[in-house]
Amino acid sequence: LDARLREERRRLDELTVGDLSVRAGLAASYAQLDPAAQRALRLLALLDAREVTAVDLAALLDVPPAEAEGYADLLVDARLLACDGADERGRLRYRLPDLVRLYARERADVEECPLRRREAVRRVTPAAG
Numbered sequence: 001l002d003a004r005l006r007e008e009r010r011r012l013d014e015l016t017v018g019d020l021s022v023r024a025g026l027a028a029s030y031a032q033l034d035p036a037a038q039r040a041l042r043l044l045a046l047l048d049a050r051e052v053t054a055v056d057l058a059a060l061l062d063v064p065p066a067e068a069e070g071y072a073d074l075l076v077d078a079r080l081l082a083c084d085g086a087d088e089r090g091r092l093r094y095r096l097p098d099l100v101r102l103y104a105r106e107r108a109d110v111e112e113c114p115l116r117r118r119e120a121v122r123r124v125t126p127a128a129g
Helices: 002-006 008-014 022-031 035-044 054-061 065-077 098-111 114-124
Strands: 082-086 092-095
Touching: 022 098, 035 054, 035 065, 035 098, 035 114, 054 065, 054 092, 054 114, 065 082, 065 092
Parallel strands: none
Antiparallel strands: 082 092
């Protein structure tokens, strides 16, 4: 089991017992989000950063920071994003739990075109593009 769980692409498949699965639980939470919050989650999952701020999320989504904060709040309320407190500048820091990141990356692969995925990541990390 340990070896199977190390393989990210299979991890969500392995976390199933009978009719219960982590993927199904995440899918239910994801389905409750409005389309803009779903997109925010998908794009957040593309970043390799351990933590992000609303400013990072705003750049990722190409929206004003106040709008990005609203999406972050929705994702925190849905328990799909964790708030880890504030940084030295007082900005809230957010973290995607690993299993949520895996699910959201799956959704991004299906729902976001490769060009838009690259553009979004480039807005946050210009040197990467």
